Amino acid sequence: MSATTVRTARPSLLLPRRPTRSRLVAAVARHAVTIAVLLAMLYPVLWMIDASFRPNGVIGTTYLPFAGEFTTENYEAGLRRTSTLNFSRYFVNSTIVAVLSVVGNVFACTLAAYAFARLQFPLRRTLFAILMGTLLLPYQVTMVPQYILFNELGWLNTYLPLVVPRFLATDAFYVFLAVQFIRGLPRELDEAARIDGCSHLSIFTRVIAPLLGPAIATTAMFTFVHAWNDFLGPRLYISDTRLYTVPQGLVQFVDATGQSSVGALFAMATLAIAPVVGFFLAAQRLLTQGIATTGLK
């Protein structure tokens, strides 16, 4: 088919069309560029993971991944309990904090979101405006008095300061996310349930909550990542080494060993990022939708 017939017959195909051969070349080039950028970005992490499986002395001399001697001794060394370090304990601690945070956020944020999205009540506009206002509030503004409050309550060296705020829906972002999601659900569903005599609570638990899958998955995933990576919170409230979370353990590890055992440090750092990356990859379809519609960082 000549170019002229295309031009006259189907104007919508007028976008520059090259012969098939060069389109294939263009596609290959595009993948090549993308993969090159990706590799450059992920290379430091891949190097770390690779180095974590190398004998300690070799690290810092090889930069080609997956060549040479393989060992798990770094992992054994890192997880070995010493007088100052106990990484298996830290992983348990981090899991406790992260799981409780997820439960709290999912519970409190969806409850509040249902009220904002579906119910009429006095001060609704005002409260919603306040919710949106707290979205941009820097943590530093409330950090000092929160510390004083939790200190007065005797909550230092417990996980309560890290977990209780989650059960009180203080992460406004996730409330907003669920509000947006619930607004997208057809209202006929809850009206039908209401005509059948359902209370608001049972409309929420039986009609709305089961449909909140993607919103809950997004909330759960990002709460998990933030709680798991959080360093400032544990740093403020946890000083008992038995209660340390993984990020604290990593800092402690560097303080205790200096640069002498990079291999074991890399092994522990690899274990520290593994659950984050793992969950993300497992749930990515739901998540990227959530990110795309709400702009979550």
Next chain:
Amino acid sequence: MALAVVPKMTRPDGPPRRRGHADVVDPERQAALRRRHRREALAAYGFLTPWILGLLLIVIGPMIASLVLSFTRYELIGSPEFVGLENYERMFTEDPRWWKSVRVTLAYTALSVPLVLTFSLLLAVFLNRGIRGLALYRTLFYVPSLLGGSVAIALLWIQVFGSDGLVNAVLGVFGVDSTRSWIGNPSTALVTLVALNVWTFGSSMVIFLAGLRQIPQSYYEAAALDGASRWRQFRSITFPSLSPVIFFNTLLTIINSLQSFTPAYVISGGTGAPADSLLVYTVYLYQRGFTNFQMGYASAMAWALLAGLAVITAVLFWSARFWVFYGEDA
């Protein structure tokens, strides 16, 4: 776009009340309606109880307390002593480290934000031109954004930019012999922190990609018919259509950069070293508050940060009128 989703409030009641015969308002029905509204309001506040408790006890209460504390001297032992504006005065006039932390933070933000936005926009436009396996690429590009704030990656960064680290090794491959410790040197330390921020550009790229998908393909087809070049298409179609998303990403990246804590804290060993070149605002605030236990001073710093954020946000919103376009359907 993402900011434009802030919803309109609509009444959730069903269809408008049918007008009865002769328009007589039935007092009994009105009472029933009132009861229903009361029940609904009660239920709503039930659902909101955790959030309201959190708002009062964990957000607004501490916010007010922090403002009050900023006018006091308080070292956690004893009781706060009212000192008026002394903390603010000291901050602005007698504390060179405070100014240093402001400069470091602004430099960090001013370097990071344009780079993050440029990279993420370029790559989003590139990927949006059509590539197989987009979902997979998008996912992988997002991974650094999940890890960027973690201690693990900050510690990795120390190794990567150390004197016998990855960067110098790569430079060696290209024939540049470097034993410089990028992190140990005050003139380059901040650059490594910026690099870490730029490394996490995937999250804004994902938002750009979502925005790009909203631009109707027909615009480009029409432009191509008129013989518009690729660059012309970008300037006249992509940029204006995407400008609300660019605005949103700019705001988000600035706010995140100004509040970033963990990477600077870990890389500098909690001190802002070398020579305070990594003394970002949040790290200095942490030092004042929780190393020196100067709760009043730290609170004043927090309110100065809030004021600074408010000014920057206001300027950004003001600038939006010149470059952000809210079209009919974009």
